[in-house]
Amino acid sequence: MFRIVKKRILNTQVKLMEIEAPFIAKKAEPGQFIILRASENGERIPLTIADFDRDKGTVTIVFQEVGNTTKALGKLNEGDMILDFVGPLGTASHFDNVKKTAIIGGGLGTAISYPQAKKLYGMGVEVHSITGFRNKELIILEEELKAVSNKLIVATDDGSNGVKGFVTDILKNLIEEGNKYDLVIAIGPIPMMKAVCNLTKVLGIKTIVSMNPVMIDGTGMCGGCRLTVGGKVKFACIDGPDFDGHEVDFDEAMRRQNMYKDEEKISQKEHKCNLGV
Amino acid sequence: MANMSLNKVKIPEQDPNIRNKNFLEVALGYTKEMAIEEAQRCLNCKHRPCVSGCPVNVKIPDFIRLVAEGKFEEAYEKIRETNSLPAICGRVCPQENQCEKLCVRGKNGEPVGIGRLERFAADWYMQNIKAKTNNTVKNGRKVAVIGSGPSGLSCAGDLAKLGYDVTIFEAFHVPGGVLMYGIPEFRLPKALVQDEIQTVKDLGVKIETNMVIGKVLSLDEIIELGYEAIFIGSGAGLPSFMGIPGETLNGVYSANEFLTRINLMKAYLFPNCDTPVKVGKNVAVVGGGNVAMDAARSARRLGADNVYIVYRRTEAEMPARKEELHHAKEEGIIFKLLANPTQIFGTDAGWVRGMECIEMELGEPDATGRRKPVVKAGSEFVIDVDTVIIAIGQTPNPLIKNATPGLDTTKWGGIIVKEETGETSKKGVYAGGDAVTGAATVILAMGAGKKAAITIDEYLKNK
Ligand SMILES: Cc1cc2nc3c(=O)[nH]c(=O)nc-3n(C[C@H](O)[C@H](O)[C@H](O)COP(=O)(O)OP(=O)(O)OC[C@H]3O[C@@H](n4cnc5c(N)ncnc54)[C@H](O)[C@@H]3O)c2cc1C
Ligand SMILES: Cc1cc2nc3c(=O)[nH]c(=O)nc-3n(C[C@H](O)[C@H](O)[C@H](O)COP(=O)(O)OP(=O)(O)OC[C@H]3O[C@@H](n4cnc5c(N)ncnc54)[C@H](O)[C@@H]3O)c2cc1C
Ligand code: FES
Numbered sequence: 001m002f003r004i005v006k007k008r009i010l011n012t013q014v015k016l017m018e019i020e021a022p023f024i025a026k027k028a029e030p031g032q033f034i035i036l037r038a039s040e041n042g043e044r045i046p047l048t049i050a051d052f053d054r055d056k057g058t059v060t061i062v063f064q065e066v067g068n069t070t071k072a073l074g075k076l077n078e079g080d081m082i083l084d085f086v087g088p089l090g091t092a093s094h095f096d097n098v099k100k101t102a103i104i105g106g107g108l109g110t111a112i113s114y115p116q117a118k119k120l121y122g123m124g125v126e127v128h129s130i131t132g133f134r135n136k137e138l139i140i141l142e143e144e145l146k147a148v149s150n151k152l153i154v155a156t157d158d159g160s161n162g163v164k165g166f167v168t169d170i171l172k173n174l175i176e177e178g179n180k181y182d183l184v185i186a187i188g189p190i191p192m193m194k195a196v197c198n199l200t201k202v203l204g205i206k207t208i209v210s211m212n213p214v215m216i217d218g219t220g221m222c223g224g225c226r227l228t229v230g231g232k233v234k235f236a237c238i239d240g241p242d243f244d245g246h247e248v249d250f251d252e253a254m255r256r257q258n259m260y261k262d263e264e265k266i267s268q269k270e271h272k273c274n275l276g277v
Numbered sequence: 278m279a280n281m282s283l284n285k286v287k288i289p290e291q292d293p294n295i296r297n298k299n300f301l302e303v304a305l306g307y308t309k310e311m312a313i314e315e316a317q318r319c320l321n322c323k324h325r326p327c328v329s330g331c332p333v334n335v336k337i338p339d340f341i342r343l344v345a346e347g348k349f350e351e352a353y354e355k356i357r358e359t360n361s362l363p364a365i366c367g368r369v370c371p372q373e374n375q376c377e378k379l380c381v382r383g384k385n386g387e388p389v390g391i392g393r394l395e396r397f398a399a400d401w402y403m404q405n406i407k408a409k410t411n412n413t414v415k416n417g418r419k420v421a422v423i424g425s426g427p428s429g430l431s432c433a434g435d436l437a438k439l440g441y442d443v444t445i446f447e448a449f450h451v452p453g454g455v456l457m458y459g460i461p462e463f464r465l466p467k468a469l470v471q472d473e474i475q476t477v478k479d480l481g482v483k484i485e486t487n488m489v490i491g492k493v494l495s496l497d498e499i500i501e502l503g504y505e506a507i508f509i510g511s512g513a514g515l516p517s518f519m520g521i522p523g524e525t526l527n528g529v530y531s532a533n534e535f536l537t538r539i540n541l542m543k544a545y546l547f548p549n550c551d552t553p554v555k556v557g558k559n560v561a562v563v564g565g566g567n568v569a570m571d572a573a574r575s576a577r578r579l580g581a582d583n584v585y586i587v588y589r590r591t592e593a594e595m596p597a598r599k600e601e602l603h604h605a606k607e608e609g610i611i612f613k614l615l616a617n618p619t620q621i622f623g624t625d626a627g628w629v630r631g632m633e634c635i636e637m638e639l640g641e642p643d644a645t646g647r648r649k650p651v652v653k654a655g656s657e658f659v660i661d662v663d664t665v666i667i668a669i670g671q672t673p674n675p676l677i678k679n680a681t682p683g684l685d686t687t688k689w690g691g692i693i694v695k696e697e698t699g700e701t702s703k704k705g706v707y708a709g710g711d712a713v714t715g716a717a718t719v720i721l722a723m724g725a726g727k728k729a730a731i732t733i734d735e736y737l738k739n740k
Contacts, residue, residue, distance in 0.1 A: 084450040
């Protein structure tokens with residue numbers, strides 16, 4: 001069992017929790033994730049390690065309440081226990097010879113991109129963070145990102161925070177203004193990552209994306225998380241979740257993501273009886 | 278006087294047309310009377326060929342005699358002297374290739390139902406006898422075991438009996454390995470697996486779940502935590518795919534994924550349990566082993582109208598237990614033999630709509646002695662399916678190997694050990710079970726765990 005030591009509400013749908021998990025905190029690296037189970041009959045769901053504190057022995061997760069498990073998790077409070085919490089899984093991000101980077105977070109993707117920004121900033125890389133949200137109520141982690149970015153642009157689709165626009169347009173503007181990035185990191189909904197990659201491919205800028213396929217074990221034993229990258233089948237939980245965005249087959253990934261759409265709806269509607277299984 | 282009937286006492290089973298819609302156990306087990314009657318078929322022969330056919334040398338004639346005498350508790354204890362998981366082995370061992378194959382009664386008629394009797398004794402014991410307190414004297418020395426499948430459990434159990442302080446590190450949220458995530462409820466009830474695991478815990482073994490070794494701790498870090506030896510029983514969990522076009526379509530599963538959803542995550546109870554599984558109306562399962570049979574029979578139970586086993590050789594070469602083949606047929610599984618998939622077709626939306634296969638014929642024997650299937654040119658045909666489950670084998674997961682410099686493995690990822698001792702190339706580290714041999718059997722994995730326990734004990738005594 002894993003204790004929740006801190007809970008923060010970031011917006012109406014997104015919560016942050018700091019979990020006591022000393023073994024994981026000791027080994028965690030940016031780019032890695034955990035898998036948790038919130039209840040006895042619950043699903044195993046992957047969440048990115050948004051931050052970690054080796055001294056305190058804690059790991060931070062940031063999650064959006066989209067379905068059963070994330071909603072159940074959101075109801076837990078400080079002091080409550082999470083049943084299962086396993087990690088760190090996936091391959092840590094590797095950054096070599098990066099001088100200047102643009103890190104793009106779409107919506108919740110901001111939480112997933114934060115540890116990468118923190119790491120790169122800590123390595124002395126010039127970090128330009130661009131985050132996009134639907135409206136100003138949904139903005140998350142602004143202060144945290146500001147602390148690890150040389151430049152931060154927070155945009156909203158409706159302009160309600162004063163900066164209107166899509167992250168791709170902002171990236172394009174920054175490049176046109178003469179910013180020379182040797183790495184772009186794009187994390188968010190698949191259509192956003194695809195759009196960024198279409199742009200950076202033409203410009204020849206290396207781009208890393210973080211893929212979120214459905215997972216079960218997270219250790220390479222089911223193959224449910226497979227993706228096509230550069231024409232080869234890869235397991236996101238082992239080979240990723242970070243991949244070269246110019247090689248990923250996004251259309252296929254999007255189709256696979258929707259495999260359980262109907263069941264997810266049923267799952268949320270059905271009354272749950274507590275079977276003793 | 279021995280019972281000279283040529284046939285085994287029949288074991289009560291659920292009717293095929295009822296059981297192919299539920300996940301309850303297929304074989305219901307002997308009553309006391311049936312068990313005694315079957316036990317009386319054993320001739321108690323002097324040379325005991327059956328014992329040498331058992332990878333852990335259960336004292337078969339001795340326990341059977343005790344069953345025949347109605348001494349069920351003693352019978353169970355006799356089995357437990359060499360086998361720590363009898364309720365499981367009685368259900369899933371390929372007895373027809375092991376003990377029962379060598380049974381003298383099998384020369385004329387059916388062999389003694391050794392597996393059924395083993396199961397009976399174990400079930401009787403679990404229902405009737407309370408856990409006994411364990412009073413082994415602890416020696417205070419720590420040993421770590423990676424993986425809680427049959428190899429890890431038996432190694433841990435044996436070491437605990439010798440007084441060691443044993444901790445099992447398990448990646449999943451429940452212990453049991455394939456016994457929990459692979460073999461379905463209708464063949465091996467999960468409550469029973471947990472009861473068997475409890476008997477190992479009763480010996481003092483600790484089980485730490487949610488610990489993916491190689492990620493959260495390296496082998497060297499385990500040693501730094503004060504463990505003096507390590508046994509790796511991490512199994513063969515990496516699913517093989519065929520590498521044919523269409524394998525990433527929606528509706529294509531590895532058998533591991535399909536069975537893990539159903540068994541470990543209990544998708545057959547969806548939506549009362551959160552994890553779903555999608556089973557179409559027409560399902561093709563590729564492969565001919567136990568894994569393929571389990572996937573096919575599970576698909577049938579989840580409502581598929583037509584379930585095909587697609588296998589590139591003939592029934593004679595199928596590695597599945599005979600009983601499972603027989604049960605699968607009774608449950609209406611359709612066998613497409615001498616056929617090999619060449620591609621999977623999808624709809625515009627990316628869902629499976631059919632699978633192309635090619636006919637095969639048997640050629641010359643290969644290295645394993647089985648006749649090698651060869652393609653019949655131009656014989657492609659398409660089967661109409663919306664789900665494809667690939668059950669063509671698993672290899673050891675490279676996770677531990679990749680995180681452990683100095684641990685030698687074969688080209689296909691099997692950990693290299695000295696066969697007699699289970700020693701790996703890394704000092705103080707032992708391995709056994711599917712992680713060494715590739716996908717094999719429960720009993721071989723248990724045997725390897727036991728052997729390593731003996732070597733570990735010797736190593737630590739002399740250290
Ligand atoms: C490597 C990785 C990192 C992730 N990091 C984060 C994160 O930091 N914060 C966050 O909010 N979300 C993250 N996700 C997505 C998160 O796992 C899903 O939102 C979550 O599983 C939804 O579960 P649910 O029961 O609440 O909703 P459901 O109703 O079950 O599903 C809602 C959506 O989530 C996706 N999903 C469902 N089950 C799984 C599963 N087992 N594995 C992956 N996706 C699934 C499906 O695409 C579905 O459309 C990550 C996913 C991956 C693979
Ligand atoms: C569907 C199916 C049906 C089968 N039917 C039969 C049958 O009828 N009869 C028979 O005899 N055999 C059968 N087998 C084969 C048999 O189950 C295996 O040979 C046996 O379970 C191997 O035991 P093991 O202990 O080596 O590994 P496993 O049972 O695979 O256990 C390995 C354990 O190690 C854990 N692990 C892996 N990596 C790590 C890590 N890095 N850190 C921590 N833990 C880790 C795994 O999660 C797992 O719990 C079947 C197999 C399958 C898949
Ligand atoms: S989640 Fe099972 S292999 Fe990646």
